[in-house]
Amino acid sequence: MNRRYFLHYSSMTAAYLLTGCEKKSGLDKETTEKTAAIPPTIEKSSLKEPIKTIKPFTQKLKIPGEINFSQINQAEFIAQKSQVNIFPDIKTDVLTFQGDLPNPTVRISKGDNFDLDFINNLSDSTIIHWHGLVVPEEMDGHPKDAIDTGQTKHYHYAVNQSAGTFWYHTHPHGRTGKEIYYGLSGLYIIEDEEEKKLNLPSGEFEIPLMIQDRRFDENHQLFYKDEKVPQDNNGVLGDVILVNATPFPYQEVKTGKYRLRVLNGSSVRTYKLAFDAIDQFMLIGTDAGLLEEPLKVNSVVLSVAERVDIIVDFSEKNTGDVITLKTLGFKEGSNLTLHPDYPSFGAEIDIMQFHVVQKSEDTSVVPDRLVPITRLKEEDAVKTRIITMEIIAGGIWTLNKKPYDMHRVDEKVKLDTTEIWEIKNSVHMAHPFHMHGVRFQVLDRDGKVEFPTDKGWKDTVIVMPFETVRIIVHFAMPGLFVYHCHILEHEDHSMMANVLVE
Ligand SMILES: [Cu+2]
Numbered sequence: 001m002n003r004r005y006f007l008h009y010s011s012m013t014a015a016y017l018l019t020g021c022e023k024k025s026g027l028d029k030e031t032t033e034k035t036a037a038i039p040p041t042i043e044k045s046s047l048k049e050p051i052k053t054i055k056p057f058t059q060k061l062k063i064p065g066e067i068n069f070s071q072i073n074q075a076e077f078i079a080q081k082s083q084v085n086i087f088p089d090i091k092t093d094v095l096t097f098q099g100d101l102p103n104p105t106v107r108i109s110k111g112d113n114f115d116l117d118f119i120n121n122l123s124d125s126t127i128i129h130w131h132g133l134v135v136p137e138e139m140d141g142h143p144k145d146a147i148d149t150g151q152t153k154h155y156h157y158a159v160n161q162s163a164g165t166f167w168y169h170t171h172p173h174g175r176t177g178k179e180i181y182y183g184l185s186g187l188y189i190i191e192d193e194e195e196k197k198l199n200l201p202s203g204e205f206e207i208p209l210m211i212q213d214r215r216f217d218e219n220h221q222l223f224y225k226d227e228k229v230p231q232d233n234n235g236v237l238g239d240v241i242l243v244n245a246t247p248f249p250y251q252e253v254k255t256g257k258y259r260l261r262v263l264n265g266s267s268v269r270t271y272k273l274a275f276d277a278i279d280q281f282m283l284i285g286t287d288a289g290l291l292e293e294p295l296k297v298n299s300v301v302l303s304v305a306e307r308v309d310i311i312v313d314f315s316e317k318n319t320g321d322v323i324t325l326k327t328l329g330f331k332e333g334s335n336l337t338l339h340p341d342y343p344s345f346g347a348e349i350d351i352m353q354f355h356v357v358q359k360s361e362d363t364s365v366v367p368d369r370l371v372p373i374t375r376l377k378e379e380d381a382v383k384t385r386i387i388t389m390e391i392i393a394g395g396i397w398t399l400n401k402k403p404y405d406m407h408r409v410d411e412k413v414k415l416d417t418t419e420i421w422e423i424k425n426s427v428h429m430a431h432p433f434h435m436h437g438v439r440f441q442v443l444d445r446d447g448k449v450e451f452p453t454d455k456g457w458k459d460t461v462i463v464m465p466f467e468t469v470r471i472i473v474h475f476a477m478p479g480l481f482v483y484h485c486h487i488l489e490h491e492d493h494s495m496m497a498n499v500l501v502e
Helices: 176-181 193-197 230-234 488-492
Strands: 016-020 048-054 066-068 075-087 090-096 105-109 113-120 128-131 152-158 164-170 185-191 206-214 240-243 249-254 257-264 271-275 281-286 289-297 300-302 307-313 322-327 349-358 381-392 396-399 411-413 417-425 431-435 440-445 460-463 468-475 479-485 496-501
Touching: 128 152, 164 176, 164 257, 164 307, 176 488, 185 206, 185 257, 230 488, 240 349, 300 307, 381 431, 396 479, 417 460, 431 468, 440 460, 460 468, 479 488
Parallel strands: 066 105, 075 113, 105 185, 206 257, 249 349, 381 417, 411 496
Antiparallel strands: 016 048, 075 090, 113 152, 128 164, 164 185, 206 240, 257 307, 271 300, 271 322, 281 289, 281 307, 322 349, 381 396, 417 468, 431 460, 431 479, 440 468, 479 496
16 A cells, blocks of 8 residues: 555655645635445545645644633634635645634633524534533534534523533534534533532643544645445544644643543544653543543543643743643544545554743642542433434435434433433444533443543443444433534435434
8 A cells, every 4th residue: 555644654754655636725615515424445546646745743732712711701713714724834724714724712600691693604504512412402503503604603601500611513414524624613611610629730731632644645734525436324434633723732730730631523533542751641531521630641542522631740840841632542442444645543653742931930739639420320211212313225324213303302311311222333444423512431341442422421432343332421411412423424415313302
């Protein structure tokens, strides 16, 4: 096979190869494919030979601006085409909410009101979903509520849940993958008094990291699916890792503890995150909130849409030291072939570097206890439902063998009850299972891989190949909500279903 990439960089000067492709901007192409397919053989790729080199770890990490609802009452997002500098001195066609990437981080305190006008200036209908937030149905961003070109939707809701790292992205049926790919996602941070008392690293010592692998052509333009390689319908892998819309960035740090809020905003890639010059770090939070106590880990697996809150300690380092955040690869996540020209699930890739530039006295202490978590009890569950993850004829990804219909009610749940959902994966590929309108806890999984992230509040859980994961959910928000696989090409075609809570 013609390897077009390095899987692993050994030094700052290692060149990273970009693959070339057609010159047309991907934004101009047809946006909707009708079916997914998994053919037995791989067609020859339409991609051209690499023509461009870039040097990793030469661009400074971009830190998103913030929309802070303790300082403002109202904000505006306009989904729009923009041209931005992902690479220095070169404009790339993207989609944004405010004209630049990364999109701003929403910061809001528990108890405050979120208020935003969303204007759709795209050529297709779309809608924003606030991933992990438990909000009324009409505020959640169900695909049925997509607004047309030129229309405005007013979002207004009270934030009533505890501190955590969430995110937002558009959610139109069949086009979510492509819209997020071109830029329509951002971070959403909820703070509360309980968290403030813990005195966790903040200010310059708190860094958000939105990790997304992407493909760029010879003109530094993004391109999405390779139509000649149907395996892209199993998930679009890229060879350039963006962190906050910066390719393979570096971040200057001091010798202290840092809180990293990490989101996997990729299409399909699962990361197994670790540092090359730091053995252990502390996991303090999962998708929907802080853990009861910090967990010491050497690495953490992050599937699409999951978040981890971690503390990494640079206090023993010296000025001039370089620490690399990498994915060790997670080949357990897929035995299916994805696009053969891109680093596979098992590939080890250096993502970004931390450059220690200044000594500082670190007096911060991470407390032994974080926040109490009330465990949902199995005996309180009134029902157990089985959700299967399957491919049906034609290579269509489904839940319970039914391609998504946005007007069909697949499950009916009684409001204010607790249920156990058994998610059964019958495919050679891990799927991140996400539910809207709730947060849940993981009861158990029958597989061999253990995930420390199972110990916290979740809204997205990885279900390994042929594994059954049991989650327990309390349904406190009435309405029609989707649940789906969060591999974006799977949810688009069409591994999604509706639950009606009433
Ligand atoms: Cu899936």
